[in-house]
Amino acid sequence: MRQPPNAPVLVSFPSSAELSEDLASYIVKAQKESVEKKGRFTVALSGGSLPKQLKGLKDNPAVKWDKWQVFYADERVVPLDHPDSNHNLCVTELFQHVHIPPENIHTIDPTLLDDLEELSDAYEKELIREFAQRDSARFPVFDLILLGLGPDGHTCSLFPGHELLRETDRWVAPLDDSPKPPPKRITLTLPVLNHASRVVFVATGENKAEMLPLILDEPEEYKLPASLVRPAHPGSVYWFVDNAACAKVQFHKTILKL
Numbered sequence: 742m743r744q745p746p747n748a749p750v751l752v753s754f755p756s757s758a759e760l761s762e763d764l765a766s767y768i769v770k771a772q773k774e775s776v777e778k779k780g781r782f783t784v785a786l787s788g789g790s791l792p793k794q795l796k797g798l799k800d801n802p803a804v805k806w807d808k809w810q811v812f813y814a815d816e817r818v819v820p821l822d823h824p825d826s827n828h829n830l831c832v833t834e835l836f837q838h839v840h841i842p843p844e845n846i847h848t849i850d851p852t853l854l855d856d857l858e859e860l861s862d863a864y865e866k867e868l869i870r871e872f873a874q875r876d877s878a879r880f881p882v883f884d885l886i887l888l889g890l891g892p893d894g895h896t897c898s899l900f901p902g903h904e905l906l907r908e909t910d911r912w913v914a915p916l917d918d919s920p921k922p923p924p925k926r927i928t929l930t931l932p933v934l935n936h937a938s939r940v941v942f943v944a945t946g947e948n949k950a951e952m953l954p955l956i957l958d959e960p961e962e963y964k965l966p967a968s969l970v971r972p973a974h975p976g977s978v979y980w981f982v983d984n985a986a987c988a989k990v991q992f993h994k995t996i997l998k999l
């Protein structure tokens with residue numbers, strides 16, 4: 742059966758160490774293309790298990806940190822140094838080991854933690870400052886969005902069955918009923934994910950093995966949040982997974998090297 746041009750590409754690796762290495766090469770290539778075209782590289786990062794997989798970017802002379810503009814695909818509404826903060830995790834796993842200008846990392850405003858709507862609107866304005874003056878598109882076009890996969894099929898803070906899956910307008914949205922703690926979060930919305938130039942999911946370990954076939958083999962049947970991420974052509978979606986995570990995928994074609 743012919744796949745649509747924006748069908749997810751599944752790339753599997755024997756170990757998460759090999760995955761990290763190829764992921765770093767993929768990111769560096771994307772960075773090069775974006776910097777050559779536009780002089781900057783706009784990236785959205787997730788929390789959870791994703792930041793650990795970015796270790797191939799440390800001590801990597803090809804990474805031009807001063808060209809990166811980093812946003813968070815989702816964030817928990819906690820202080821920036823809180824153990825639950827996705828920013829805190831990215832600092833611990835990556836940013837404290839590299840020379841990125843602090844002003845290139847766009848965090849939530851920690852003075853607005855008591856007002857969820859305001860916090861979310863302020864983060865959307867932060868995106869507008871970066872994107873709207875340069876791009877005329879209705880939604881921001883990230884050069885790269887790096888996503889994780891929760892064991893229930895969630896990605897960012899977009900959870901199965903949640904009303905935010907129907908959002909068509911906002912770039913950033915708040916929620917106070919996340920089934921995974923902490924309950925208060927903000928998240929990029931599906932239209933933003935689906936306007937990106939490139940989305941890469943990273944999923945490792947056997948606790949993702951039950952979910953991956955539902956997302957890749959039967960997206961229409963389950964319509965889980967992660968399978969709703971399908972940037973329009975020429976945008977692309979890659980799934981970087983290890984053998985344990987994709988052990989139960991049956992029909993979706995797997996490639997072993999990019």
Ligand SMILES: O=C1O[C@H](COP(=O)(O)O)[C@@H](O)[C@H](O)[C@H]1O
Pocket residue numbers: 787788789790791815816817827888889890891892895896897898921
């Ligand atoms: O709560 C979250 O979970 C997802 C998935 O996390 P993982 O530990 O299963 O990789 C993560 O991508 C998201 O950023 C985070 O807020």
